[in-house]
Amino acid sequence: MGMLEEWKRLKQENESLKKENEILLKTIRQMQKTQDRLIVRYITGNKDLRDSD
Numbered sequence: 101m102g103m104l105e106e107w108k109r110l111k112q113e114n115e116s117l118k119k120e121n122e123i124l125l126k127t128i129r130q131m132q133k134t135q136d137r138l139i140v141r142y143i144t145g146n147k148d149l150r151d152s153d
Contacts, residue, residue: 101109140146
């Protein structure tokens, strides 16, 4: 495999990993929001499972 082909392959792999990272970051942020809500409900004693947003 030539250097140009290798560079193109690595560039494509990098773009794919960037997209995967974005998805994972969104998932983590959503999980953190859910965790925060659950902590607040636990502390306040609010057993209502509906979103309070």
